[in-house]
Amino acid sequence: MLDSLLHSDTQLALVVRQAAQYELQIIYTQIDRDEKNQPHFTQHNFRLDARQYFDPASLVKLPTAALALEKLNKLRNYGVTRRCVMATGVAYRCQTPVAYVATADSDYQHSVGNYIKRMLLVSDNNAYNRLYEFLGQRPLNERLDSLGYSKVRIVRRFAPCDTAANRYTNPITFYDANGSILYKQSANRNPKPFDFPLGQITKGKAYRVGSKLIQQPYNFTTANYLPLQDITDMLKAVMFPASIAEANRFNLTSSDYQFLQYYLHSTPHSSGFEPYHSKAYFDAYKKYLYYGRRQQAISKPDLKIYNIVGMSHGYLADVAYITDSTQHTEFMLSCVLYVNKDGIINDGSYEYTTVGLPFLERLGKVVYDYEINRPKVYTTSQQN
Template sequence: MKKLFYTLVMVFLTFISCQDNNRDENLLALALASEKPAIKRVMDSVDQYEVQIRYTQINRTGDSIHFVDYDFQVDDDYYFYPASTVKFPVAVMALERLNETDTLTRETRYYVEGDSIETTFAKDISQIFAVSDNLANNRLVEFLGQDAINKGLEEKGLSPVRIAHRLGYHTDELTTKPLIIYLNDSTTTPTEPSLNSAPFPLKLNAIHKGIGYYEDDEQINEPFNFSLKNYYPVSTQHKLLKRVIFPEKFSNNERFNLTKNQHDFLLNAMHTLPRKVGYDPDNYYDGYCKFFMYGDTKKTIPDHIKIYNKVGFAYGTLTDCAYIKDEKNNVDFLITATILVNKDGIFNDNVYEYDAVGIPFLAELGREIHRLEIERKN
């Protein structure tokens, strides 16, 4: 009888051990070992593509949440151009500033001095996530100022980071433009401009890339210099995403000062698809700004899958930072990944393998992690 009892105990402990090992299994390594062509093509020449990935497994016990992070080549000292992913912290910081300004709300109407576009903060944030609108982002940069953005992020433990410039066009202007705020239908008031620090040259690995670039329609046969560009590495992107999705996991000084209403608005904006806010679905299909799982298809994303994310693509670099939640299969996870697809090594020639290599890789990676998460759950 004692022998039977001992045997049953050992079987139970072995079962629990297997469950624990499965719970913390490195699904990222399994996904990257996939024989799917879109993944294998990249992994067979991984150094060429400068891939960096951080995946977070989310484990729950009752009301408790436990994160397990897995990395592939994540390196803060190895530079990649973050492109439009920097719009995510800008949008969050803008909401925080609104909460700390008694005279402004999300629905306050305004325009930038010298510009004719009249908008609201809510509309700008919606456009940033739905279609990655550059002008919407730049208006919020004028509202905040680069120094305030960088300082606010670093105070919350979100570093390294350096937001140095606006997007969509080049300017060395360090002074923000005033916003013309509507107090009512006929009365306006300007905001005070801010003078921001000049960006210092970044000293990072791979800060000079490729073998040439185009400038004013002329090819310059030397590496492209990114040292004065924005800097927002995978680790910082992922930390920001965690704070936004799971603020309760962080101390008060690490959280953003958002009301529940503002936080709900932000989460809704992050997952809302372009067609839901009036964009033409033929041009702005569901996967337009959702690279993981759906970037390589124009199919409709099922209602039970919500992707809270921000993508970026420029200079041959594709990046996505996402929290993916499948309500039907009761799985969720966080993943941030970047890949460079510039086979000829020439920048600004608009010859990049976005559709042939980069987006298929990110889409397949998202699907593989999602599939493995469902298996783990079951």
């Protein structure tokens, strides 16, 4: 069904006919409600292959955000919440500090909650680094393994740190509203490097380091690794926690789920988060499917997109739950493709705006149009 849908649209077919070249992977999940309004999921795949490596880029921010909230729940007895000021120290090379600063404007505080907002609203990399350091490399990955994501590897900051430096994470201190210390976390080290499920991974024919062109493939072997199925399942676990087996469910409160869902859906301007009220950010900034990240795109008021995206090294990805209350429809859609025609990594020359984003925009619209016409026994849909 998905294959025929993709080939039936002229614009999509231009990429689909060269799917291997574009390393295209798609997951389309139909959602049907029963008489009790419980969701049932039917997944359709196109070229889904966990051994087809792609750079997950900012997709890793969703599990990092969820696990940071989990960890806060373990610190509840210390009085630590997502609103507490968080200061970050240094204890190893390639680490950078964030000093304690008290401010009357809570939107500008350094806190777990604000870091998650920055990650989910505009995909802020430094915010991710701070929560990666809060979690620690080994605890982060071991917790994902315990949840059933045994092949995932989140082992890098978004910073020019080598593999060894990324095993070391910073000391962290949390403060209450009066500036008193609530909890101190020592610097951490992963004593044993993780293995990498796919073995050696190289991409491209060359790569740039500054102005220098290195005439050999780029090595992704020790990079972050997050298969499309796993990040799709993680989004499903955040949006539909009751549908996940308890052993595989994030240990979050209802408030945590609501918090994540709100910022997965919100746009920079609609979020109410003061730092992103400027014109530098636009409504479709992080909405690739359906809106194509077009600055001039006009949002449909009843169409809600809860999503996480990735854009790096020529890879473009969007993993979304899409719902329209007016049309009584809802579905999940995940896609990744590679748009690097010259085969050179890090040269800044990628076909994001000419191929990748237009494809994702069209894909979202084609599946949406199919969904609103797909017969359903019950037309109720989830409201978030």
